[in-house]
Amino acid sequence: MIKACVAGATGYTGLELIRLLLQHPNIQIKHVTADSNKGKRLSEVCPSLTGVFDQELVALEPGLASDCDVVFLALPHTASMDKVPEMLQAGCRVIDLSADFRLHEQEVYETWYQTKHQSPELLEQAVYGLPELHREKIKTAKLVANPGCYPTGAILGLAPLMQCDWVHLDSVIIDSKSGVSGAGRKLNTGTQFCEANEGVSAYGLTTHRHTPEIEQELSGLAGKNLSVVFSPHLMPMTRGILSTLYISLTKEMSVEAVLSHFQNFYRDEPFIRLLPPGQYPATQRVVRSNFCDLGVAVDKRTNRLIIATAIDNLMKGASSQAVQNCNLMFDFPETEGLEGVPVFP
Template sequence: MIKVGVVGATGYTGIELIRILLHHSNVELVAATSRSYSGQRLDRVFPSLSGQTDLVCEPQNIEEVAEKADVVFICLPHGLSANVVEAVISKGKWAIDLGADFRLGSGEIYREWYQSEPPVSNLLKQAVYGLPELYRDKIKTAKLIANPGCYPTSAILALAPVVEHNLIKMDGLVIDAKSGVSGAGRSLSLGSQFAEVNESFKAYKIASHRHTPEIEQELSGLANSEIKVVFTPHLVPMNRGILATTYAVLNESSNIEQIGEVFKEYYKEEKFVQVLPEGINPQTNWVSGTNNCQISITVDQRTNRLIVVSAIDNLIKGAAGQAVQNMNIMMGLPEDQGLNMISRYL
């Protein structure tokens, strides 16, 4: 059994991670930390866990957690993960960071977008970007995983095949993405209160969202050239889910049949990415509660544009599920262990 600890267990991502881990046949959950609920039983904080665990939330003593656990998942806001990761790695354990601190390879870019100091360089060099569909071989031998952001997961999976195969023009990429309210986290915020969100729909952080450089970094790596994107996120009055619609201008030699075959070939061995038949576009409720990403491809011949729509559950493939997928790869387990969920349709 793999002994697992979760740091920051009582946020939306943390509790989703706990839920998955409790039903993972190769995992023993040995620690869950929470600053807000220290000393309280986890199933009292979240009665949905009644009968599933008697674990008590403990203070964030990372030395103790790292002693008990083989793998530590870190579900903390940006700027708070580096010290935790350093303590875990120093004990020879595995760290999976679900925050943003290790996603960007450039400390300068991190400083620009997050307005805080990046992690020390030796840790940053050890981090592997945890998108299994692109970096599985690196993940297998990693000790530190930078779990991708939710928006970047949906956008990168939508564009990776055509970027890598040079089927589109690399300038003018547009990503129009919508997320449920859980993406804002569990902390109290005026913008995510019911009366502010219900019966409304808005764009936010236009041309300034912190996931932008993460998307650009990964797509640029696939293209072997610098890529800039227009990324606009929107808040939708639903609990969970991301729907991303991406637009790209096709190269003159590209056609719908070729593009369809490239996508099918690119993802044919992937357990969690489904390329839908022509004419069927994904919906968030088709992936809700799962680690799946569903993708549709449309070519608008009139404007010579490729339109790719992707849907994920922001809390699972966009966070906790992908983190468990990474752990499975690191530990040599079947990649879908603990993640074989079928979406609830309603």
């Protein structure tokens, strides 16, 4: 049994981590931290945990790491990056759900996030925590940068194509729709009920901070620098991300041939579900699970391949992916504690 600290336990991803870790046979929650809610009991901030798990919320101090094996950082970006070196020195491993260690280049981080990186020396050793691409490196990593929610769905849908000569790699368009929990629990005008309900809105066109993360991972697979068009949308739903991905074909391909290529790329992956021809993913079929559902269509008229992926942004897009990474880091079965299945038809 290993001991874990959940930092940012009162936020959406932190609470999801607690729900998952309480059911995990090999991980015990030792500390839970908060910022504005520190000093309260968890049930005061999250009444659904009353009688289940009701620890006191403490302030995040690097010293908390000294009696833990792993710290999950579920905090806004920049909130903890200066504390990570001390946690690692204490011998603790860190899984950071924020964007602080996802980008390999300090300059790229500082340009897109408009802030100075406080621990740039760690960027080189941080491993991007997408198990389907970096499983072996994650196993031995001290610091795992858990991927962003949009990048998870987009990269998983496009990764199998990055070495194929039958697609134009410079033609990628990513159209994504996210539930409102993607913006976190903190108050924000744009995500209030009246603003987000009964409408769909585009935002961050050409400027969304997940763009360089997607480009970094796809470029790494392609072996050359790629640029993508990424257009996010806010949907009036609580959870889920549906990404529709477009890429031009260089020659005629059948859906069956493309799917067979994807099947080969993702063989033995426990959390990737490829749908048969004519079936496409829906967010409600992956809610509260670690699955990424993936469907493929070929538009023969326009010679484009269209891939659709669905994930739960708080699960495969954040907390359950963090637990999957933790399982790999501590040599637990990769699916341990992640067996929950969605129930929607």
